[in-house]
Amino acid sequence: xxxxxxxxxxxxxxxxxxxxxxxxxxxxxxxxxxxxxxxxxxxxxxxxxxxxxxxxxxxxxxxxxxxxxxxxxxxxxxxxxxxxxxxxxxxxxxxxxxxxxxxxxxxxxxxxxxxxxxxxxxxxxxxxxxxxxxxxxxxxxxxxxxxxxxxxxxxxxxxxxxxxxxxxxxxxxxxxxxxxxxxxxxxxxxxxxxxxxxxxxxxxxxxxxxxxxxxxxxxxxxxxxxxxxxxxxxxxxxxxxxxx
Ligand code: NAP
Numbered sequence: 001x002x003x004x005x006x007x008x009x010x011x012x013x014x015x016x017x018x019x020x021x022x023x024x025x026x027x028x029x030x031x032x033x034x035x036x037x038x039x040x041x042x043x044x045x046x047x048x049x050x051x052x053x054x055x056x057x058x059x060x061x062x063x064x065x066x067x068x069x070x071x072x073x074x075x076x077x078x079x080x081x082x083x084x085x086x087x088x089x090x091x092x093x094x095x096x097x098x099x100x101x102x103x104x105x106x107x108x109x110x111x112x113x114x115x116x117x118x119x120x121x122x123x124x125x126x127x128x129x130x131x132x133x134x135x136x137x138x139x140x141x142x143x144x145x146x147x148x149x150x151x152x153x154x155x156x157x158x159x160x161x162x163x164x165x166x167x168x169x170x171x172x173x174x175x176x177x178x179x180x181x182x183x184x185x186x187x188x189x190x191x192x193x194x195x196x197x198x199x200x201x202x203x204x205x206x207x208x209x210x211x212x213x214x215x216x217x218x219x220x221x222x223x224x225x226x227x228x229x230x231x232x233x234x235x236x237x238x239x240x241x242x243x244x
Pocket of ligand 1: 009010011032033035048049051052053057071074077081133135
């Protein structure tokens with residue numbers, strides 16, 4: 001019997017998972033928050049927009065056999081809602097979360113718990129590559145520094161001294177090198193999103209440029225976390241996600 005899977009998406013892994021499940025004959029629907037105007041669409045069905053909190057998501061789980069939270073590691077509210085709705089409805093659920101990054105030799109990283117702490121860590125006069133996403137820019141508006149703000153879409157606010165670069169990754173290493181050099185960047189601020197080795201972190205290491213890395217928010221207690229698309233596919237096809 002085909003299983004109906006709801007994937008909470010917005011990441012490359014969610015897209016890959018939807019393609020893999022659709023190819024296996026699984027009825028898969030991906031849910032997108034609707035933040036970007038021209039999202040890369042996954043295979044299978046797509047629904048867009050918030051559910052309306054835990055109640056709305058719980059109602060949407062009525063005809064769902066398995067819920068997969070494949071949202072970005074910083075989409076903490078959605079993950080909390082997934083935990084609440086899955087517990088309420090008894091829907092089996094699992095979180096697909098790529099591992100975070102680990103510093104290697106030559107990296108000059110400072111880990112901070114929040115965007116606000118990242119903003120407070122920036123030295124006056126710095127030239128910052130701010131790569132924390134459109135929604136995170138507000139935390140930096142009062143910082144006395146120059147910013148190259150890179151985002152997929154225009155942020156609502158920008159620091160007073162800033163240049164906006166609209167671009168969607170992944171970015172090639174040689175482009176990141178050119179970006180850091182061309183703008184004389186002295187510090188990179190990023191979220192610990194994890195995933196394939198990030199070119200900006202490598203380019204920063206090569207130049208001995210410090211990186212302020214915002215730690216991921218904690219996951220709800222007792223969550224079933226899986227690190228790879230392969231593992232989730234194995235568990236959903238043909239059977240086997242444990243009850244959350
Ligand atoms: P969030 O703060 O955790 O969620 C805020 C609200 O947005 C949720 O309560 C929910 O509204 C809605 N929402 C979030 N993800 C959704 C989804 N996949 N489908 C339907 N509704 C969703 O999330 P966020 O940080 O704003 O991220 C929004 C989306 O962008 C996520 O899907 C995430 O995967 C993606 N994304 C986020 C980041 C990041 O750095 N935060 C980076 C890349 C991609 P209701 O309560 O009304 O259901």
